Amino acid sequence: MIEQLVELTKKASEELLNKTEQILKHILAEKGEAFPVELPDTAYGFPLIYALEGIKITQMGELHSFFNSIKERLGSPIDPFSLALNYLYLLEIYLSLLNSKESSPEEQRAYFGFLGDTVQRTLGVQLVDGRIPAVAVLLGNLELDRLMPIVKELQEKRILVFLVGSISEEFIKTGERYGFEAYIVPVGTEIEETVYVIDWAVRASLIFGGQTAGDRDAIIEYVRRRINAFAIAFGSLNEKAVAVALGAALFAIPVISDQPVPSISINEIAEYPLLNSETDHTKIVKKAIETRGLKIVVEKPPIPVAYGPAFEGERVRKEDTFIEFGGQKTPAFEWVRMKDASEVEDEKIEIVGTDWLSRYEEGGRMPLGIVVNVAGKKMQKDFEPVIERQIHTFINEAEGLWHIGQRDINWIRISKRAKEAGIGLEHLGIIIMTMTKARFRSIVDKVEVVLYVDEKDVLTLREEARAEYKQRDLRLAKLTDEDVDEFYSCLLCQSFAPKHVCVITPERPGLCGAFTWLDAKAAYEIEPTGGNQPVQKGKLIDGLYGRYSGVDEYVKKHSGGEVDTINLYSIMENPMTSCGCFECIVAIVPEANGVMIVNRGYSGMTPVGMKFSTLAGMIGGGVQTPGFMGVGVNYIASRKFLKGDGGIRRIVWMPKELKERVREALQRRAEEEGIRDFLDKIADETVCEDIECLVEFLAQVDHPALQMEPIIK
Known part of the structure; x- marks a missing residue:
């Protein structure tokens, strides 16, 4: 059978070789050898060829030379898998040449x-x-x-x-x-x-x-x-x-x-x-x-529609809506409360309201207060918001259900198709109860859900919930790295990046943006042998740079000895490693005596002469690269952001989209630091994308980075 596969592959290779050569000759004659060619949105040119051959192709002349080497190989005796690999190389070339022609919108x-x-x-x-x-x-x-x-x-x-x-x-x-x-x-x-x-x-x-x-x-x-x-x-x-x-x-x-x-x-x-x-x-x-050989466990609540992350981003538009709740159209909120076990009736779903069945109708709008009472031996007060945030995911993973916002600005829609499939109001409670027990089984023993649908009840309970939200925010805002005895690791990415160890602290969230310190703490309680583990801080070695003896010991052990030490608050001195799924990259801009921040999804050029994809190729895979570091968006406005290198005063450039995203939090930090009009002094792509223009702009606005000691010492 292998011989038959090889013969068919040879036939496919010969045909593809001839088609590719014709297109290649035509483009070379028309454009010349210096004409740029590569696949879109990648730092690797032709990724398969680059990865396996170590050859980065960016021009037609280079492509022509590599094509000739494939032609020579295919003309000689070759083993089956080398034959197949060269066929894949040809495909990469052939498709890139086809893509150089314009396609319709x-x-x-x-x-x-x-x-x-x-x-x-x-x-x-x-x-x-x-x-x-x-x-x-x-x-x-x-x-x-x-x-x-x-x-x-x-x-x-x-x-x-x-x-x-x-x-x-x-x-x-x-x-x-x-x-x-x-x-x-x-x-x-x-x-x-x-x-x-x-x-x-x-x-x-x-x-x-x-x-x-x-x-x-x-x-x-x-x-x-x-x-x-x-x-x-x-x-x-x-x-x-x-x-x-x-x-x-x-x-x-x-x-x-x-x-x-x-x-x-x-x-x-x-x-x-x-x-x-x-x-x-x-x-x-x-x-x-x-x-x-895969083992896939599917958690699905007993509901009459499909369920899973594939349906989480589904939109339910106005014309497709059967009924909706909240969204500033009716009062609504969602609130998770820790209770004693004696106060919780496990798996109870209750709808509290007068004549609510007659209001559950097409085109209707109803008030909705979602109260989730949980009890468990390992449950902690700080885990309430962690579970509460998951209500968004729990509801959205049901096909035909749509949820945005949280707390008292939530908005839920049920589609006509979901209603036709049999979704009722009680299924919101069933979804939340089932998935809370499934995903938080190690900390939650009992769950009950009460849905309030009368406006009077919703307004009264919403005020109680708002008071609790405020207390939570005050408690969490005061939580600093110094207040806790242990940080948490995230080793989830080691399945792809074996050398990378992410250390999460109250003031430094995970670089992927998915985990805060509280999230990691809850994850450890849920799965004690999972990817989030406690990291004892140990002795404070350097408070300015954020170096701890316990963190160093943990990182060295779990990076397989590849990383000896990290400073949690520095980009210049032993920065934390990155895996590849960071939300942003912080990069040094020596000429400006500061740093720029570029977010994933920004495809333009940056003042350091590299796009996000090129920068990302330098720092992923669990390596330490002084002057470059992957971070989460929420770390930018942290009091510990680059504390060892001068803090937020070092920020000189970021894309406009990112600036708007962090504007409110970063403005508060700037006010704490006594920096007037700081965000207006940070350049973006509408101001410049090159270093000369950036330096000129920073001088015009008197950016604080220009008065700081040199970032490179």
Whole structure:
């Protein structure tokens, strides 16, 4: 069987080689060898070629030279997997040349095509914390009535699905929601575009794993061990599909076909079959998961609609709404309260209100007070807001339900489709009760939910809740790093970045933005052997830079000896490592005697002459890079932000979008520091994107960084 696969791959390679050469010659003749060429939104040029060969291609002349080397290899005897790998290289080149031609706006919107670095970093947290336990590639041709149940099953199992081939086009025609938030990504209509998903998997080794470009064996092994991926192929396996499947097999990505093909195993690559078969479409997802050896536990409340993170970003528009609550249209709030066990009737769902069934009608609006009473031996008062924030996620993960805001500015909609499926008002309580017990099972023993729907009750209880919100805020605002005996680690990203150790303190949240100190503390109580562990501070070695003996010991041990010491409040002296899923990058700007901050998602140029993607490629993978550091957005306005290097006075540039996002909190910090009009003195891309203009602007506005001692000592 291997011999047959090789012959088909050779045929596909010859055909692709000829097509690519024709396009290449045409563009060279028209544009010349200096013409820039690379895939969009990536710091790696052609990621597969760069990662496995160590060659960064940015111009047509370089591309031509590498193409000729592939042509030479394919003209000589070659082993099956080298043949498949060179086919993947050709695909990367061929598609990039095709993409150099203009496509219609409709095509650009519909298909994702190449999956850029920004998307990859955005998904980093979900991949490491288990919200995305696996990646599936569906390719080929299948009727919609058979495809949609498979897609829905994968969504409910939280598996990120890439669609390639005609099924991608057919899915888009349905009008169903898609995109990364929906866990369904139509990549493109051509089978060749499967290489974009392989690109995506290989890039994880560079972005998160800190692997060295050109170390082919290490990168391939990284993908085999750390990327939980499988492919399901529908329809006959032609030479193109076989060539892609052989390339996927190199990375231990099994292909499950709905055709009666023989099973193929290669023990030196994987202990499971790399080609398998399941002709029954109702069983094909199960077969794929079993083949890959995955264990996926799905938590689903007893409700009549689909449930899972894939539905969290779903919008319920006004015209699709059956009924809504809050949103400044009616009074509403949500409040989690810790109670004694004797005060909580476990799993009780109660709706308190007069004649509420007659008001639960299409086009209706109702007041809604959600009171969640919890009790548990390990429950703590500080965990109330942690659970409360999850109400947003709990409700949103139900298909056809929509929730935004929190506390007393929440807004909930139930769609007409959800109502037709059988969703009633009581299901809001069922969802919250079930998921609170499931996700906080280690700290919560009993949960009851009371829904108040009479305006008088909602207004009265909302005032009580507001008083509690205020007390919480005051308590948390006073919490400093000095007030606690232990910090918390986050080791979740070590599944991708083995050397990285994130240390979370009350005044320094996780660099991904997903964990505060309280979140990590609650996570440890929920899962004592999980990724969040207490870190004893030990002896204070340097209060200005934030160096503690206990933190150093922990980091050295859990980085495998790669990192000896970190300073929590410095970018210049032994800064904390980064994994790759940071929200922002802080980078030194020596000419301005300060730092700039650029957020993930900003695609423009920065004053240091590098875009976010290029900067991110320098600091990920668990390495210490003095002068550059990944941080979470909420750390920017912390009193401990770069305390050892001069604090917020060092901030000289950030994108306008980020500046607006942190404006209120950063303005408060500036007032505490006695800096007048500070935000107006921070440049953004509307002022400048180059260093000369930045320095001139800072002098004009008399930025405080210019009067500080040199940041480089």
